[in-house]
Amino acid sequence: MNCRPEDMLVYAVTDRAWLKGESLKDQVEKALKGGVTFVQLREKNLDRRLFLEEAATIKELCDSFHVPFVINDDVEIALASGADGVHVGQKDMDVKEARRRLGPGKIIGVSCKTVEQAKAAEAGGADYLGVGAMYPTDTKSDTSQVTVETLKAICRAVDIPVVAIGGIRADRIQPLKGTGADGVAVVSAIFGQPDIEAAARRLKETAEMYLGRHRRRKTVLTIAGSDSSGGAGIQADLKTMLANGVYGMSAITALTAQNTTGVSGIFPVTPEFLAMQIDSVFSDIRPDAVKIGMVSSGELIRVIAERLSYYKAENIVVDPVMISTSGSRLLDEDAVGALKELLLPMAAVATPNIPEAEVLSGICIRSSEDMVRAAEIISREYGCAVLCKGGHRLNDANDLLYRDGGFCWFMGRRIDNPNTHGTGCTLSSAIASGLARGYSLEQAVERAKEYLSGALEAMLDLGSGSGPMDHGFQIP
Numbered sequence: 001m002n003c004r005p006e007d008m009l010v011y012a013v014t015d016r017a018w019l020k021g022e023s024l025k026d027q028v029e030k031a032l033k034g035g036v037t038f039v040q041l042r043e044k045n046l047d048r049r050l051f052l053e054e055a056a057t058i059k060e061l062c063d064s065f066h067v068p069f070v071i072n073d074d075v076e077i078a079l080a081s082g083a084d085g086v087h088v089g090q091k092d093m094d095v096k097e098a099r100r101r102l103g104p105g106k107i108i109g110v111s112c113k114t115v116e117q118a119k120a121a122e123a124g125g126a127d128y129l130g131v132g133a134m135y136p137t138d139t140k141s142d143t144s145q146v147t148v149e150t151l152k153a154i155c156r157a158v159d160i161p162v163v164a165i166g167g168i169r170a171d172r173i174q175p176l177k178g179t180g181a182d183g184v185a186v187v188s189a190i191f192g193q194p195d196i197e198a199a200a201r202r203l204k205e206t207a208e209m210y211l212g213r214h215r216r217r218k219t220v221l222t223i224a225g226s227d228s229s230g231g232a233g234i235q236a237d238l239k240t241m242l243a244n245g246v247y248g249m250s251a252i253t254a255l256t257a258q259n260t261t262g263v264s265g266i267f268p269v270t271p272e273f274l275a276m277q278i279d280s281v282f283s284d285i286r287p288d289a290v291k292i293g294m295v296s297s298g299e300l301i302r303v304i305a306e307r308l309s310y311y312k313a314e315n316i317v318v319d320p321v322m323i324s325t326s327g328s329r330l331l332d333e334d335a336v337g338a339l340k341e342l343l344l345p346m347a348a349v350a351t352p353n354i355p356e357a358e359v360l361s362g363i364c365i366r367s368s369e370d371m372v373r374a375a376e377i378i379s380r381e382y383g384c385a386v387l388c389k390g391g392h393r394l395n396d397a398n399d400l401l402y403r404d405g406g407f408c409w410f411m412g413r414r415i416d417n418p419n420t421h422g423t424g425c426t427l428s429s430a431i432a433s434g435l436a437r438g439y440s441l442e443q444a445v446e447r448a449k450e451y452l453s454g455a456l457e458a459m460l461d462l463g464s465g466s467g468p469m470d471h472g473f474q475i476p
């Protein structure tokens with residue numbers, strides 16, 4: 001087999017009918033930026049010289065995104081352009097003949113409408129199947145619809161990946177759940193859209209949610225303290241992760257007895273037991289990202305740093321919880337030293353609030369310019385990106401991201417909600433979720449801030465003190 005089931009997730013099929021003055025290369029690039037996992041160049045009437053030129057151009061582009069690229073119908077163009085393979089229909093070329101001409105290393109996709117066709121294609125050497133049309137489509141007139149039951153029967157009958165095609169849109173993916181289809185192939189719901197990149201991204205998010213024979217959500221580990229009232233710490237982290245589309249796991253650094261009015265007790269775990277939890281997670285379900293929250297001692301911080309470095313953990317978000325909401329320091333000198341020396345250098349991003357940024361940078365923050373200066377100092381000193389959170393002392397909801405010597409502001413909505421317990425935990429967990437899902441740091445921060453705003457705007461009102469936000473605000 002020359003392609004993987006995950007390559008099928010969002011399969012873009014080009015169509016110059018939608019160019020509207022743009023180049024095909026530019027359109028395909030937008031689709032690739034939106035995350036499409038496979039590209040087919042489908043040209044029905046193009047001059048062969050231009051077809052070959054176009055194929056070579058798109059092949060180079062797809063290579064730069066590490067995305068497989070095939071040619072519709074034409075084995076000769078596939079060979080001459082260096083494409084990764086072809087897609088052939090039942091009336092185009094027998095799969096065995098295509099395999100003979102292309103050799104064993106190229107991808108061959110075959111269109112099928114029945115179990116018999118599917119089995120024959122697999123036996124003849126096909127690498128994947130395109131099954132459709134699943135819904136009515138204006139893009140291809142010479143096709144007929146197949147049922148969801150037929151798609152399911154085909155997926156059961158073969159071991160090669162299957163992609164569903166024909167009239168697919170984001171809102172038509174859920175009905176394909178449980179069929180076994182590995183992805184969706186799409187023309188107009190990508191190339192016919194005003195924002196190709198956003199359309200591709202939405203299709204991918206939806207396909208990730210519903211398709212795949214071996215569905216794998218991205219995974220995130222939180223290493224933090226438990227909050228018995230559920231608004232912050234591990235409990236907030238896990239709720240945030242679920243709401244942000246990832247599978248959350250936890251290693252608890254301490255139990256706390258607390259509610260919306262305050263903390264009445266802290267019971268830290270032993271370093272050995274913390275290491276045991278981290279080992280249990282990494283040795284079985286490797287996290288795609290790690291969020292680190294409250295860790296109360298230097299000893300525990302050293303265990304975390306040692307274990308994460310042993311497992312070469314990626315996408316580490318450090319929320320340097322050092323100062324309580326009431327302004328008192330939660331970490332002793334030893335712990336702050338270990339945090340600076342061991343955790344920050346491992347972080348993809350650290351998310352201090354202003355008092356924490358002051359401790360980490362050693363400067364007093366009174367203005368936006370001071371925030372930039374403090375973030376620059378922390379970033380330079382410890383080699384991580386820094387998201388300095390505006391918070392109540394300065395400009396409320398505007399946060400500063402400093403990375404690689406440059407910075408940008410993320411403007412937040414001002415939401416008049418006194419219930420802000422757990423906002424830091426929630427933001428850092430949402431960022432870790434975004435990074436796990438493959439978003440850039442900037443995109444992950446943007447999405448995380450949007451999620452936090454939604455959770456605050458829901459105006460949940462629980463407890464008699466500063467209550468929690470509504471992490472499940474999207475759930476009716």
Ligand SMILES: Cc1ncc(COP(=O)(O)OP(=O)(O)O)c(N)n1
Nearest residue numbers: 073087088089090111130131165185
């Ligand atoms: C992924 C995928 N599936 C099916 C088709 C249709 O192929 P075919 O039946 O050969 O029709 P044309 O695309 O050639 O009109 C496809 N192209 N891609």
Ligand SMILES: Cc1nc(C(=O)O)sc1CCOP(=O)(O)O
Nearest residue numbers: 132133137139143166167187188
């Ligand atoms: C290329 C193709 N093949 C089909 C089949 O039924 O095999 S339907 C189709 C067109 C898919 O375009 P859209 O996503 O715009 O509906």
Ligand SMILES: [Mg+2]
Nearest residue numbers: 073088089092
């Ligand atoms: Mg064809």
